[in-house]
Amino acid sequence: MAQNDFTLTNGRALSEIVEPLLLWYRRNARDLPWRHTNDPYKIWVSEIMLQQTRVNTVISYYNRFLAELPTVEDLASAPEEKLLKLWEGLGYYSRVRNMQKAAGQIAESGYFPNTMPEILKLSGIGNYTAGAILSIAFDKPEPAVDGNVLRVITRITANSGNAATKSFKKQVAAALREIYPKTGCGNFTASLMELGATVCVPNGRPLCESCPLYKLCRARALDKIANYPVLPPKRQKKTEELTVFILKSENDRVALNMRQNTGLLKGMPQLPNVPGKLTLEGATDWLYKNGFEGGTPVKSFHEKHIFTHIRWEMQCYEFNVAETPTEFIWATAGELENRFSLPTAFKKLLEHGL
Ligand code: SF4
Numbered sequence: 001m002a003q004n005d006f007t008l009t010n011g012r013a014l015s016e017i018v019e020p021l022l023l024w025y026r027r028n029a030r031d032l033p034w035r036h037t038n039d040p041y042k043i044w045v046s047e048i049m050l051q052q053t054r055v056n057t058v059i060s061y062y063n064r065f066l067a068e069l070p071t072v073e074d075l076a077s078a079p080e081e082k083l084l085k086l087w088e089g090l091g092y093y094s095r096v097r098n099m100q101k102a103a104g105q106i107a108e109s110g111y112f113p114n115t116m117p118e119i120l121k122l123s124g125i126g127n128y129t130a131g132a133i134l135s136i137a138f139d140k141p142e143p144a145v146d147g148n149v150l151r152v153i154t155r156i157t158a159n160s161g162n163a164a165t166k167s168f169k170k171q172v173a174a175a176l177r178e179i180y181p182k183t184g185c186g187n188f189t190a191s192l193m194e195l196g197a198t199v200c201v202p203n204g205r206p207l208c209e210s211c212p213l214y215k216l217c218r219a220r221a222l223d224k225i226a227n228y229p230v231l232p233p234k235r236q237k238k239t240e241e242l243t244v245f246i247l248k249s250e251n252d253r254v255a256l257n258m259r260q261n262t263g264l265l266k267g268m269p270q271l272p273n274v275p276g277k278l279t280l281e282g283a284t285d286w287l288y289k290n291g292f293e294g295g296t297p298v299k300s301f302h303e304k305h306i307f308t309h310i311r312w313e314m315q316c317y318e319f320n321v322a323e324t325p326t327e328f329i330w331a332t333a334g335e336l337e338n339r340f341s342l343p344t345a346f347k348k349l350l351e352h353g354l
Contacts, residue, residue, distance in 0.1 A: 006157045006175040009221040015179040017156065017213055022184060024212035025191035030055070030198070033062055038186065040112045040137035041072045047132045047144075048095050048124070052308070055197070061090055072112065076103040084268070084341035091307075091344060093268060098124025114138045127173065135189040141180030143173045144189050148196025154229040155200060158218035163229035237311045243278040244271050244349055246318040247292070253323065253330040254350065256340060264307065271346045272328065277315040287319060295319035301352055305345035316349050 006014045029035065032055065034046035045065055049058045065086050069075045075083075078100065087096040101123035106112055113119045114137075119130040131144035143149070150163045153172050161168040181188055195213070200206045208220050219225045247255035256269045274286060280297060287295045298318040305312045323330055331340055336350070 006153070006159060006172075007218075008156055008216040009218040012216060013179075014157065014175055016216055018179055018181055018188060020212040020216075021191040021195065022181070022187055025187055025194060028198075029190065029194055033059060035190070038137045038139075040114070040133050041075075042066060043133050043137045044099070044125075044129065047129050048099055049090060051095065051129075052092055053090055057090075061086070072103045072106045075100055076107040081339060081341075085339070088341040089344060093265065093341075093343075095124065112137075114140070116142060127169070131173070132189060135180075136186035139183060139185045141177055141185050142189075143176035143180070144193070145169045145173050145176070146193065146196075147202065148200075149176075149192045150229050151202060152192055152196045152200045152213075155206075155219040155225055156213050156217045158222055158224065158228060160228070160230045162232065164231050235309070237306065237309055239311045239313055240275070241277045241313045241315070242273045242275055243283060243286075244273040244314050244316045244346065245283070245286070246271060246316060246349060247287075247295070247321045247328070248298070248318065249321060249323040249330060251323065251330070251332075253332050254336065255321075255328040256331050256342070257328055264310065265343050265345075268343050269329070269331075269340045270343065271349060273314075277313070278317075280317065283317040283319075287321070291325035292319070292321045293324070295321040303349055303352060305348070307345075312345060314345075314349065316352070 008014060008016060032046075034042060037043065046058065046062055049061055049065075053061075068082070068086055069078055080097075080100075083096055083100060084093060087093055090096075102125060105122055113122065114134065116130055116134065119125055119133060120127070125133075128144050128146050131142040134140040134142040135144060145153075150169065150172060153159070153176070154161070154163055161171065163169075176192075195211070196202075198207075199211050206225060208214055208217070208225070211217070211220075214220065219228050245255070249255070255272055257272050259265050259268050259270050261267050272290075278286060280300060283300075284295070284297070296319060298320055300315070300317045303314045303316060305314065329340075336342060342350075
């Protein structure tokens with residue numbers, strides 16, 4: 001089939017999905033906090049949090065974030081430490097840093113942009129997020145094409161375009177833009193996402209018997225559901241080895257330092273670490289070179305952490321040390337809890353064996 005062919009089974013038009021989807025959505029939509037508002041700021045926060053994070057996890061983060069920072073202006077002026085703390089555990093901290101930059105842009109202009117060209121100028125907002133905000137908050141016929149939507153559309157049209165490419169996503173967006181209802185654009189966007197999340201699911205068999213598009217779905221009629229969407233094979237994750245130090249002082253404080261301002265977890269606090277796997281002898285040597293004399297080894301263990309494209313294999317050593325070198329930040333348990341946003345990869349090392 002041609003990649004720009006978005007017809008349904010028996011050559012029916014894509015527009016035929018609109019009514020059954022909206023009806024199904026009205027009856028079946030999950031009750032989620034961001035579905036009770038059309039405030040663009042709140043929709044934006046929810047959409048950014050939902051990238052890479054499960055709905056159930058996002059709910060409490062969303063409520064807490066908006067209780068602390070209820071307006072764009074509050075976000076624009078929040079201290080970074082507070083911002084990172086509110087995001088702690090969601091990962092991909094660049095998302096919230098970009099949000100703060102964009103909030104600054106919005107606060108400066110005095111209004112929340114409501115056209116595609118304007119909204120795309122905001123830091124960290126791409127076509128997907130822009131479409132979600134414009135349709136849900138401003139009732140504009142702008143699609144938001146994420147993985148859920150791509151799965152539904154490629155299946156109902158049995159379209160074998162490469163779903164990982166920008167050009168294909170653009171084609172899907174263009175096909176959808178043509179069929180948006182005159183009002184209720186947000187519900188149409190949400191209905192496509194919801195169907196992909198709860199019925200035409202990513203893992204395992206889709207629940208076709210409960211699907212409002214059952215009769216229209218081309219892949220189902222052809223019995224070729226598993227063929228769609230067409231995606232290139234996943235890239236192998238790169239593995240990085242590192243040695244991480246848990247340095248505990250006599251005052252029950254833990255040594256931290258800050259990551260560089262580029263790359264993975266940029267600018268975040270971390271447990272001191274070096275590339276490669278050191279032996280206990282090598283680790284003791286590192287301590288000595290960093291000004292710690294007579295550190296006492298407490299335990300060593302291995303742990304891994306998986307990011308989107310990288311897998312960390314961590315050799316961890318815990319030492320009792322004296323608080324001598326000044327380039328480290330010495331954090332109490334309370335500060336680790338309430339002040340520093342230690343990324344999960346390191347946090348779980350502190351919790352190891354508890
Ligand atoms: S009929 Fe099945 S494959 Fe087709 S859209 Fe519905 S759930 Fe997905």
